[in-house]
Amino acid sequence: MLNSRYSGLDKNLVLSRRVFILSIAKLIVFGSLVGRLFSLQIKQNKKYKTLSDNNRIREWKLAPQRGIFKDYYGKVIADNSQVFQLHIVPEDIEDIRDLLFRLKSIVSITDAQLIKIAKKIKKQKPWEPVIISDNLSWEEFSKLNLFLHELPGIKPVVSVARFYPDQYNFSHVLGYVSEANTKDLNANKRLIEFNVPGLKVGKTGLEKNLDDQLIGDAGYQRFEVNAYGKRIKEIDFSTGRSGQNYKLTVDAEVQDYGHKLMEGKSGSICVMDVLNGDVIAMISSPSFDPNKFVHGINQKDWDELLNNIDKPLVHKSIAGLYPPGSTIKPIVALSALENDVISPKLVLQCTGSIELYGEKYHCWKKKGHGFINLRDAIKQSCDCYFYEVARRLGVDRLSVTAKKFGLGNYTLDNFSEEKKGIVPNTKWKIQNLGRGWVLGETLISGIGQGYFQVSPIQICLMMAQLANGGYKVKPRIIDDENSLEQLIDIWRKRLDQESQGIYVEKNLQNIETYSDFLSPLVRNHENVKFVNDAMFGSTNEPRGTSYRSRFTDPNYIYAGKTGTSQVKKITEEEREAERKLEEIPYQFRDHALFVAFAPYKNPRYAISVVVEHGGSGSSGAAPIAKKIIKKTLDRHVLRKSKKNKSTESI
Amino acid sequence: MFTTNIDSEKLSLRDKFFSIDYILLLTVLIIGVISCFAMYSTDRGEVGYHTISHLLRFGVFFVFFIFVSLIKINFWHSFSYFFYILVLGLLLYVDFFGLIASGSRRWLSLYFINLQPSELMKIAIILFLAKYYHRISPENVNNLRYMVLPLIALTIPVILVINQPDLGTSVLITATGFGVIWLAGVRIKYFTYMIVMFIATAPFVIAFLKPYQKQRILTFFNPDRDPLGAGYQIIQSKIAIGSGGIWGKGFLQGSQSYLDYLPEKHTDFIFTLFSEEFGFIGSMILLLLYVLLILRIMNIGQNSRSSFSKYFCYGFALALFIYISVNMLMVLGLLPIVGSPLPIMSYGGSSMLSIMFGLGIVMSCKIHSKSVVL
Structure with missing residues (x-):
């Protein structure tokens, strides 16, 4: 009996010692839990908040309206007119090859354009639209709308583009606009921030010189999206600011x-x-x-301009x-x-x-x-x-x-x-x-x-x-x-x-x-x-x-x-x-x-x-x-x- | 004579209710209430399916917890081996006839609940070992002959659970089992031998692992390896917790879980959801509640006279500690995703049942602390 009582005490002694050691181990583990929570939630909170918002919020940019030009008496000489565009949203497309093949029969796309489009899709985020064609005829546009349900991922868009009502009269003074290329983007960092698909920039004349003011500010739509990319609700919306208008002294x-x-x-x-x-x-x-130039000049017209001995492109x-x-x-x-x-x-x-x-x-x-x-x-x-x-x-x-x-x-x-x-x-x-x-x-x-x-x-x-x-x-x-x-x-x-x-x-x-x-x-x-x-x-x-x-x-x-x-x-x-x-x-x-x-x-x-x-x-x-x-x-x-x-x- | 004297002591129901540890009871209740709110949040602020069934289970099993605690500790002592054998039988049955969900055979269909015997094994193994070490004399603890039975009793269910396959639960059972064996006084050197043996056999074990299990282990070491695949869960969980900040995004405002970025938010990642909505402060409060729970259980163990009660309480406290820390370390990206629920908080009947059963026995130890198990 005594023996058993003694051994019981001995048993308890070992147990207490080990429980004590275990408690210290528990303390260390819980301490590290607290430390980890502190590091994630307090020290790195900003980083994770941004990540969380990036998860949650998707932004779609809206192209701003380019500022217009008027002559001295208020006659509009560089305007924005309605155009029909075809966009595709890569993440909604089932089979890109099949889609492009089918689109080819509806709108005119060249093979060179197809390669360009494929490159663009790879570079962009999957929900950002890619412009396939930015100036469709009404027939093409209505045809597209007819096939809309068969072609998931396509988006016919009514947009605005530069239009010069006087055609030849102000070509040199105003210059012309065209899609921004890498050179333009490198020259103007603001354009990169814009990230608006199909943004046009001034290439010559006043369009180029006043580009920063003419472009205006891009609008955006911010949506909260869930893990599957579905839009849950609109969080923020800005129409942007259309570019500054200018009045010339020209009659x-x-x-x-x-x-x-x-x-x-x-x-x-x-x-x-x-x-x-x-x-x-x-x-x-x-x-x-x-x-x-607005929707990209074709090679024949371009060659004609370049080879004319009277140099039409030079502002004489x-x-x-x-x-x-x-x-x-x-x-x-x-x-x-x-x-x-x-x-x-x-x-x-x-x-x-x-x-x-x-x-x-x-x-x-x-x-x-x-x-x-x-x-x-x-x-x-x-x-x-x-x-x-x-x-x-x-x-x-x-x-x-x-x-x-x-x-x-x-x-x-x-x-x-x-x-x-x-x-x-x-x-x-x-x-x-x-x-x-x-x-x-x-x-x-x-x-x-x-x-x-x-x-x-x-x-x-x-x-x-x-x-x-x-x-x-x-x-x-x-x-x-x-x-x-x-x-x-x-x-x-x-x-x-x-x-x-x-x-x-x-x-x-x-x-x-x-x-x-x-x-x-x-x-x-x-x-x-x-x-x-x-x-x-x-x-x-x-x-x-x-x-x-x-x-x-x-x-x-x-x-x-x-x-x-x-x-x-x-x-x-x-x-x-x-x-x-x-x-x-x-x-x-x-x-x-x-x-x-x-x-x-x-x-x-x-x-x-x-x-x-x-x-x-x-x-x-x-x-x-x-x-x-x-x-x-x-x-x-x-x-x-x-x-x-x-x-x-x- | 001394012992029988106390054993023969009859406690009235009134006495029993008086000797309940109300701090423990209250702690469990508070965690339970928090878990119901968390579940309400996973249902997007509606009293949905998960909220209702979680609330129901918590209620039922809370009553079960009281019921278990009122039964004499001697009964649970004598019930131990039988319970172990019973759960082992269920495990065997499940391995062949169980329900299959997401690639593993873990569940047993009862009418009101899909029982997961591997969860019950978490308690059964503690009960078994507590009784076993209660029965043998201290001199024999380090006798190799007496080590065979506990090892076998541990290995069989672990193998059965791995076979389901359920890596997480088997790891938890192993850890708990070893913990209790160690608490009983088995020398460290035997554990060292075992670890050496395990490392030696590891290549064979790995050969048996399913590809997805290997993937999970690899992913743990580098979650960015595959950000949209297996690493996705860890990354999203870290984002959710980190974005919570000090005060959290507010109840029902956790965008990560609300917008489905968070996987398994009802079960393994319930702490992530809670932490996103209630922030660092909320997480600290929950963690403190768990610490209080563990401390109370250890306190009960300390104040118990019988070795069985002591082993069980300490063992159960250790088990709770392991479950909590493994779950939290996992969602905080410090351990691989192995699939282990957070006690009480996580959605899941079997887990709730086993935890409440364990707590019931602990409370029974408290109520009958004066009795010495024969």
């Missing part, structure tokens, strides 16, 4: 008219307000239909570079006057050519102009006179004035395709060509040949700044509602007062914010008046180069300057032959240029016309300018009344 009617004038010709027309720098028209010819107004020819002469004269190199009364003799270091430099008029003064030299565009002026002036001083008036520099801020052109000087030649300047080059620079390269919008700006009396103008094409009209009135008043010799205080507040806008470009405004008067003569007096294109109606009287820029050096034989325009191969014909401002009294518009291979400025360009001037002036009253109607919402 669609002038633009359209200009395009018609340029039909069959290659070149550009620019019209600018000389006071506020508004671009009224900017035409580049030939043009193309930007609507073709800003990216077409031409020697200014005689249109530079007012600037040469002005520069010489400003620098006191010559007096306006200087008379020189033109014999039809001059010789320098054994090289002959010809005047366009073989017989020569005889004794001629500065005004007549501009009016009749005497080359010999300007050879001499340029020789006295020197190319460096000429380039300073030319640059001041906007040549060789970017004119508008809105175009990545804009080209700067070249205003040569001695430094430029050393830096870019590595050779020293020779005097002969100064002479031909004096008549706008040689290294000179300017764009039509640049010579238009040059003209505008001459026309307004020699004041700086900042051109703009987007009407940003900062009406300058009020400033212009103040400025006009100041001009009047200045001309009467009254000193004007410069402390007008809002003028100072536009200090650039008003800054004088010349030392003596009388010199500008002189040059403008000479241009008046050129158009409105007999023997003026554009006399044939003058207006007799006092309301339309304008002043202008012709220019004929050589495409290639003319040999002595060719000069002797005096061939007719038609006899010269097209690509060797001269470019015809014309710059003008109108009306002559109180100038408001500057015009530049460039016709590639159009022959002489007086016959090839001036008649077009005449028509466009009339059109612009006819629209002037309307434009002014529009301005007075304060800020109208766009």
